[in-house]
Amino acid sequence: MSTTSTNALPSKTWLVRWKNLRNSCFVDYNLCHQIQLEEEGMKKRLLIVVMSLVLCIGFALSAIAQVKPATLVKQRQAAMTLLGKYFGPLGAMAQDKAPFDAEIVKRNALLLEALAKMPWDGFQEATANEKSEALPSVFKDPAKFKKASEDTQAAIANLVTVSKTGDTPALKTAIGGVGKTCGGCHDNFREKKQ
Template identity: 40%
Template structure:
C-alpha cells in the first residue's frame, strides 16, 4: 500500500505542472470537454469510495481512504484549465455562467480543493469522525458548484 501511495504522490507531482499547460493543448472545444469530464469522472469515483466508508457501506481502511483522498487531491487540480472560451457550446453539462462568472467559478474550485486538503489531513489522522466531518464539507463544496454551474 505504501508503494501505491508513493506512486499516486509521484503522479500528482508530475501532473500538476502540466495542468496549467492543458488549456493550450486543446485543439477543439470537444477535447477540453472530454478532458474535464474525464477528470470529474475520476474525482467522482474516488469521492464515491470515500463516501461509501463515511456512510458505513464499506469498512474503514485507513490506507485505502488515504489513497483515495490522495487521488482526489491530485485530480481536483486538473479540470479547471479545461474550460476555455468556446467549450461552452460543446456537448457538456456546463452552464454558461461558468464563462460569465469566471472569478466566482474559480473561487468555487479553490474552495473545493481546500476542503479536499482538509479531508486529506483528516484521512492521515485516522480519525473516522474527522474524516466524516471533512467529507461533508467536500460534498457541500461540490454541491454548491453543481447547483450554480452544472446543468442536470
C-alpha cells in the same frame, strides 16, 4: 692548477634549459588561447541550443493554447469522472453505507488531491458552445466558478491532512466538507440530471 671560477659563463646546458622553458611558456600561451577560443565556441553553441529550446517551448505552448474545444471538454469530463470514482467510496463510508477503511480514505484522498487540479483549465470560453453539462453560468461568472473550484480543492487538501491522523469522526467530517463543496459547484454550474 685548475681553478673553477664561480663567475664563469653559463654552460650550454643552462641555455638549452632556458630556451626549452621559454618555448614551453609560448606553448602554454598558445594552448591557453586555444582553450579560450574553444570556450567561446562552446558558449556560442550553448546559446544556440538554449535559443532553440526557447523557440521549441514557445511553439509547444502556442500549440497547447490551440487545443480544440471538444478535446478540452473531454479532458475535463474525464477528470470529473475520476474525481467521482475516487470520491464515491468515501461518501459511502462517511454515510455508513460501506465499511470504514482509513487506508482507502488516505489513498483516495491523495488521488483526489491530484485529480482536483486537472479539470479547471478545460473550462475555457472557447468551450461554452460545446455539448456538455456545464451551465452558461460557468462562463458568465468565471470569478464565482473559480472560487467554487478553489473551495473544492481546499476541502480536498483538508481531507488529505485529516486522513493522515486516522481519526474516523474527523475523516467523516472532512469527507462531508468535500461533498458539500462538490455539490455546491454542481448546483450552480452543472445541469441537473433527470
